[in-house]
Amino acid sequence: DSKDYDSETESVCPFCGVGCKVSLKVKDGKVKYVEGINGPANEGRLCVKGRFGFDYIHHPHRLTKPLIRREDAPAKGLNVDPGNLGTHFREATWEEAMDLAATKLKTLRDEDPRNVAGFGSAKCTNEEAYLFQKFIRQGFRHNNVDHCTRLCHASSVAALIENVGSGAVTATFNEVENSDVVIIIGANPIENHPVAATYFKQFTKRGGKLIVMDPRGVGMRKFADEMLQFRPGADVSMLNAIMNVIVEEELYDSQYIHRWTENWEAEKEHLRAFTPEAMAPICGIEPAQLRRVARTFAQAKAGLIFWGMGVSQHIHGTDNSRCLISLALMTGNVGKPGAGLHPLRGQNNVQGASDAGLIPMFLPDYQSVMDDDIRAKFNNVWNSDDFSNEKGLTVTEIIDQAYAGNIKGMYIQGENPAMSDPDVGHAREALAKLELMIVQDIFLTETANYADIILPASALYEKNGTVSNTNRQVQRVRPAVTPPGEAREDWKITVELAQRIGLNWDYTDVSEVFAEMKLTMASLDNITWDRLETETITYPSLSETDPGQAIVFGDGFPRADGRARFTPASVIPPDEAPDEEYPMIATTGRQLEHWHTGSMTRRATVLDAVEPEANCSMNPRQLKLMGIEPGELIRLTTRRGSIEIMVRADRAIAEDMVFIPFAYVEAAANILTNSAIDPYGKIPEFKFSAIRVEKI
Numbered sequence: 001d002s003k004d005y006d007s008e009t010e011s012v013c014p015f016c017g018v019g020c021k022v023s024l025k026v027k028d029g030k031v032k033y034v035e036g037i038n039g040p041a042n043e044g045r046l047c048v049k050g051r052f053g054f055d056y057i058h059h060p061h062r063l064t065k066p067l068i069r070r071e072d073a074p075a076k077g078l079n080v081d082p083g084n085l086g087t088h089f090r091e092a093t094w095e096e097a098m099d100l101a102a103t104k105l106k107t108l109r110d111e112d113p114r115n116v117a118g119f120g121s122a123k124c125t126n127e128e129a130y131l132f133q134k135f136i137r138q139g140f141r142h143n144n145v146d147h148c149t150r151l152c153h154a155s156s157v158a159a160l161i162e163n164v165g166s167g168a169v170t171a172t173f174n175e176v177e178n179s180d181v182v183i184i185i186g187a188n189p190i191e192n193h194p195v196a197a198t199y200f201k202q203f204t205k206r207g208g209k210l211i212v213m214d215p216r217g218v219g220m221r222k223f224a225d226e227m228l229q230f231r232p233g234a235d236v237s238m239l240n241a242i243m244n245v246i247v248e249e250e251l252y253d254s255q256y257i258h259r260w261t262e263n264w265e266a267e268k269e270h271l272r273a274f275t276p277e278a279m280a281p282i283c284g285i286e287p288a289q290l291r292r293v294a295r296t297f298a299q300a301k302a303g304l305i306f307w308g309m310g311v312s313q314h315i316h317g318t319d320n321s322r323c324l325i326s327l328a329l330m331t332g333n334v335g336k337p338g339a340g341l342h343p344l345r346g347q348n349n350v351q352g353a354s355d356a357g358l359i360p361m362f363l364p365d366y367q368s369v370m371d372d373d374i375r376a377k378f379n380n381v382w383n384s385d386d387f388s389n390e391k392g393l394t395v396t397e398i399i400d401q402a403y404a405g406n407i408k409g410m411y412i413q414g415e416n417p418a419m420s421d422p423d424v425g426h427a428r429e430a431l432a433k434l435e436l437m438i439v440q441d442i443f444l445t446e447t448a449n450y451a452d453i454i455l456p457a458s459a460l461y462e463k464n465g466t467v468s469n470t471n472r473q474v475q476r477v478r479p480a481v482t483p484p485g486e487a488r489e490d491w492k493i494t495v496e497l498a499q500r501i502g503l504n505w506d507y508t509d510v511s512e513v514f515a516e517m518k519l520t521m522a523s524l525d526n527i528t529w530d531r532l533e534t535e536t537i538t539y540p541s542l543s544e545t546d547p548g549q550a551i552v553f554g555d556g557f558p559r560a561d562g563r564a565r566f567t568p569a570s571v572i573p574p575d576e577a578p579d580e581e582y583p584m585i586a587t588t589g590r591q592l593e594h595w596h597t598g599s600m601t602r603r604a605t606v607l608d609a610v611e612p613e614a615n616c617s618m619n620p621r622q623l624k625l626m627g628i629e630p631g632e633l634i635r636l637t638t639r640r641g642s643i644e645i646m647v648r649a650d651r652a653i654a655e656d657m658v659f660i661p662f663a664y665v666e667a668a669a670n671i672l673t674n675s676a677i678d679p680y681g682k683i684p685e686f687k688f689s690a691i692r693v694e695k696i
């Protein structure tokens with residue numbers, strides 16, 4: 001009787017990749033508050049986003065009816081007032097909107113199936129991601145489907161698949177309880193994975209040695225034994241120098257290398273040139289510290305390496321990850337308690353969406369689209385004709401082809417490329433050129449401004465399905481409330497659209513999608529819908545009673561010969577060097593209160609109240625030199641464009657750097673960023689743009 005809510009539902013936080021389990025307390029059909037519950041990733045804990053960032057789902061801007069662009073609407077642009085859609089869009093019935101969407105998709109397909117491409121979403125469930133990639137592959141016979149992994153960890157996944165045979169983490173972050181040394185590089189978990197950071201802090205409190213490497217003096221430095229604030233873009237020179245010490249001082253694990261790896265001799269010879277003395281001027285770290293760190297990590301009983309987008313978002317992002325993999329392999333730090341490789345995932349379900357095949361080169365479970373037998377297996381399950389054996393186009397390639405007029409229609413589910421893509425002015429022009437843009441989302445995002453048809457969808461707390469976190473842990477999400485108005489669950493929208501373009505889909509429950517996924521995804525072996533009712537299961541799970549394997553590859557790697565590979569990496573400079581016109585370096589990222597493009601957190605009352613204004617950060621000494629007071633507006637300009645933004649002083653930022661969060665449309669960081677990409681992971685260089693700072 002003392003309860004202050006009508007019902008409670010267990011689900012998973014919709015924001016970062018930690019995957020905290022939550023209990024949603026509902027009163028009068030609305031989520032009233034959120035509590036952390038005992039999931040393996042959070043043990044009851046939540047950060048400020050999880051605890052207070054939920055009420056965006058009840059925001060008056062929620063889309064509640066299908067919308068169709070008016071024939072007399074103004075030219076497409078970032079020009080729609082969310083409070084007054086009527087100038088641009090008119091409300092439609094689902095019947096009319098779906099009929100129009102399907103008819104236009106079929107017309108474009110009849111001309112050329114490659115007219116149409118799709119962006120799915122890491123904010124949706126595994127089942128929704130699976131259906132979305134199937135929609136493009138079965139419906140249009142090609143692989144031009146991708147999602148935000150291309151913008152965050154595509155290079156990490158490329159290096160992991162190449163060298164250890166699997167794109168997922170080799171150890172959960174909870175394994176730090178068995179580590180004695182941990183490296184965190186290019187990641188800011190205190191702001192971006194706050195609950196994971198609590199485990200890292202506990203690790204240091206019980207005496208574990210923490211080594212933090214980052215061009216920014218990120219928050220974890222306060223807990224670190226070693227802080228290596230290296231020059232932006234100099235990751236490979238620093239990591240190769242550390243590995244050079246391990247080679248020269250013979251600190252490597254010969255037994256492990258001999259038993260489980262290949263290409264060691266080539267790696268060893270390659271590293272000889274990268275002495276600490278030769279690399280110190282490039283990476284900005286003293287040789288003595290490089291040596292100390294090398295010895296500490298090599299002599300650890302168990303060492304774990306975590307990395308984030310500071311590593312991955314470079315034109316040499318794959319090389320950065322190759323170095324981290326080599327460091328773990330040469331010291332025998334994979335496949336045992338407390339040891340491993342862990343790229344920290346940024347979005348709630350980016351791991352699961354990637355596993356479910358929402359990427360252009362891989363079908364579910366990273367099975368190659370180029371393999372005839374694999375495609376035959378999928379076509380058999382899908383009762384479908386064959387589709388292309390060519391790797392599809394990635395996010396930035398699809399945008400370029402839209403700009404060139406070769407892609408004419410897009411189906412975009414829950415992604416916001418008009419904010420998230422590099423050189424976003426170019427991306428917005430490309431979106432404006434599309435003949436058909438179908439956007440399925442919960443808000444009129446910046447991307448939906450360019451849409452022809454908008455389909456109102458569901459937030460995570462309105463969904464039924466599964467998600468997979470950074471730890472490979474599969475968890476159920478459940479609807480606590482119903483979508484507002486006529487909005488629908490995303491999977492139901494995709495199923496109806498598939499049926500209307502002629503596909504043989506007859507799912508009536510999302511559990512049927514999960515059952516189909518199990519037919520082609522060995523990672524889901526022993527993971528059943530029934531078990532997920534009550535359990536979180538880490539894949540791989542070896543039996544129907546196994547909660548799953550926190551550590552993998554203790555008995556070999558999923559590569560042809562069971563061995564991991566060393567792939568040497570050389571120093572490649574960033575794509576654009578600072579010069580007289582653009583003398584400083586811009587880097588972008590997230591901040592504690594705002595998540596990604598801000599479409600959700602800027603509509604969450606508490607989070608928006610705490611951090612309401614677009615801001616960037618610079619070193620106070622540099623601000624003083626330039627005669628700029630903290631709190632003033634400054635102008636930031638790169639070769640792509642210019643923004644005006646309030647600046648804060650932050651001693652953790654190097655004097656030649658500017659840090660810009662990318663959540664703010666009024667000062668969109670990606671107007672500035674460089675679209676040059678890593679040749680392997682095809683990830684853009686968000687972390688390094690030459691920039692000019694001006695006092696206004």
Ligand code: SF4
Pocket residue numbers: 013014015016017018019020042045046047048049050051192193194195196
């Ligand atoms: Fe949500 Fe991540 Fe915060 Fe957990 S740490 S509450 S998953 S944002």
